Amino acid sequence: MAEEAVQRTPKRVVSGMRPTGRMHLGHFHGALKNWIEISNRADCYFFSADWHALTTDYKDPSRIAESQREMFADWIAAGLDPERCTLFIQSQVKQHAELFLLLGMVTPIGWLERVPTYKELQEQLREKDLANFGFLGYPALQTADVALYDADAVPVGQDQVSHLEFARELVRRFNHLYGNVLVEPHAYLTAVPKILGLDGRKMSKSFGNSIELGEEAESARKRIMVAVTDPARKRRTDPGNPDICAIYHLHRAYSPPETVAMVDRECRSAGIGCVDCKKTLLVSLIPALDRHREARAKLSPAVVEELVQLGTAKARKVAEPVMERVRAAMKL
Numbered sequence: 426m427a428e429e430a431v432q433r434t435p436k437r438v439v440s441g442m443r444p445t446g447r448m449h450l451g452h453f454h455g456a457l458k459n460w461i462e463i464s465n466r467a468d469c470y471f472f473s474a475d476w477h478a479l480t481t482d483y484k485d486p487s488r489i490a491e492s493q494r495e496m497f498a499d500w501i502a503a504g505l506d507p508e509r510c511t512l513f514i515q516s517q518v519k520q521h522a523e524l525f526l527l528l529g530m531v532t533p534i535g536w537l538e539r540v541p542t543y544k545e546l547q548e549q550l551r552e553k554d555l556a557n558f559g560f561l562g563y564p565a566l567q568t569a570d571v572a573l574y575d576a577d578a579v580p581v582g583q584d585q586v587s588h589l590e591f592a593r594e595l596v597r598r599f600n601h602l603y604g605n606v607l608v609e610p611h612a613y614l615t616a617v618p619k620i621l622g623l624d625g626r627k628m629s630k631s632f633g634n635s636i637e638l639g640e641e642a643e644s645a646r647k648r649i650m651v652a653v654t655d656p657a658r659k660r661r662t663d664p665g666n667p668d669i670c671a672i673y674h675l676h677r678a679y680s681p682p683e684t685v686a687m688v689d690r691e692c693r694s695a696g697i698g699c700v701d702c703k704k705t706l707l708v709s710l711i712p713a714l715d716r717h718r719e720a721r722a723k724l725s726p727a728v729v730e731e732l733v734q735l736g737t738a739k740a741r742k743v744a745e746p747v748m749e750r751v752r753a754a755m756k757l
Contacts, residue, residue, distance in 0.1 A: 435467045435578030435613050439571045441474040441515065444493035449635035451620045451628030453503060454678055459580050459615040461504045469510035470574050470740060473497065476515050476522075476566065480559045481546075498729050499638055502721035513737040515570065520744040524569035525562075527751060531598055532565045540564050540591055568592040573744045575608045582617035603754040607747075618678055621671035623652035639718035642711045649675075649707060654699045655692075665692040665699070672703055679709040 440460065448457065460471055473493045479486060497512060505512070515521055537543065538561070546555065571579055571592055579589055589612050596609045621627070622634030629635060636645055654672055658665040667673035667689050676688050684705060691697035697705075 435463065437468045437470070437574060437576045438463055438578045438580060438613065439470045439472075439574050439576040439610075440580055441472040441477070441570060442496065443478045444473045444475055444489055444496050445478075445630060446488075446492040446495045448496060448499040448503070448638045449628060449630065450638065450675070450678070451622070451635060452499075453638055454618050454620045455582075456580070457500065457503050457505065459617070460500075460510070461506075463580055463613070463615075464505065464510040467578070470513065470576070470743075471500070471505065471510055472513045472515050472518075472570070472740070474515050474570070477563060480557075480563045481553055481555065483557070483559065484553075494726065494729070497733050498721055498724050498726070499717075501729060501732070502717055502724060503638060507732040507736060511736040511739050512733050513740040514733060517737045518573075518740045518744055520573055520741070520748045521566070521569055523748060524573050524751060525566045527755065528565045528569055528572075528595060528599060529562060531602060532562070532595060534561075536591065536594070537561050537564060541587065564591045565595065568595045571610050572596055572607045573747055574740070575743075575747060576610050577608055578613040579610050580613045580615045582615060584617075586612045586614070603751075606750055606754045619674050620678060621674050623648055623671055625653045625656075625669070625671055636710075636714075638714065639721050640714050641718070642715065645711060645714055646707055649703050649710070650700070652703065654702070658699065661698045662695050664695045667692045672699070672706055675710060676702075676706050679713055680706060681709070684709070 440456070442452070442456065460469065463469055473496060475489050475493060478489050482489070493514065500512065501507065543561065546560075568591065579592075581589055589610065593609055593611075596607045599607055600609070622629060622632055623636070624632065624634040626632055626634060636648060640648075649672070652671055654670045655665040655667075657663070670692070673688060673692065676685050680688070688697065688702055688705065692702065
């Protein structure tokens with residue numbers, strides 16, 4: 426599948442994010458940056474996956490709507506142009522629920538239980554009761570999210586290709602039963618640079634180790650200066666390993682190539698200390714955060730809401746003909 430993903434140019438792309446509020450650097454480099462690039466070459470639909478948020482946060486959905494507004498504003502401020510792509514809200518396109526229900530009728534339980542992230546997330550989120558149908562069935566909802574728009578591509582990193590295989594298999598099963606009704610999506614491989622959180626783990630709000638896209642300069646400076654580097658480098662004279670350092674990965678994302686090369690070389694030889702390395706990063710990182718914050722400040726919440734509602738209306742119009750095909754094929 427990787428070969429296919431590399432060779433094919435996408436015609437229509439669909440992807441979404443759970444509404445978690447303000448975006449951080451991991452969100453930008455892990456998805457948004459690639460979305461912006463793809464939207465210049467394909468018909469793209471990007472949505473707030475608010476129903477997916479309910480699979481784990483069903484006990485307190487009160488913050489989803491506000492988080493959604495914050496997320497859309499960050500998307501647009503980061504450079505995702507609503508005139509080049511369609512931004513919409515999953516729960517306001519009811520066809521997602523209908524196709525999810527119908528796909529659920531033909532989804533083997535064993536397939537769902539074998540999804541790698543099913544047990545992984547249960548282990549990671551032990552404090553939450555995830556013994557519910559919504560959490561078990563979310564891969565079928567993800568399949569509906571993509572199939573509903575005749576999307577031929579989903580942007581993923583190499584390590585996420587296996588996650589898309591469930592959707593491909595479910596579409597094939599549906600088409601085997603009812604005819605060639607749904608488009609089988611392929612993985613559109615994207616470059617996803619490694620962005621570690623400030624404690625060396627994956628960057629995540631739940632870990633408290635992230636930097637927001639538009640974080641204030643002083644706040645970002647304080648957080649960077651106390652960030653974890655190579656734990657084996659206990660003294661200034663000890664050589665370091667930049668490959669495991671969150672600061673070095675941020676250098677690769679924000680600093681010019683000559684600075685990245687210098688940091689790599691001088692860290693390994695103890696020619697530069699961690700404090701100086703962090704100060705060098707801030708020279709490039711702070712202006713990038715400032716630019717995003719300024720772009721976001723220029724956005725009117727009313728304008729963002731209008732753009733999203735226009736996109737949602739467009740998504741409904743595209744989704745309904747697909748559902749008409751599905752209903753006809755199933756003799757409904």
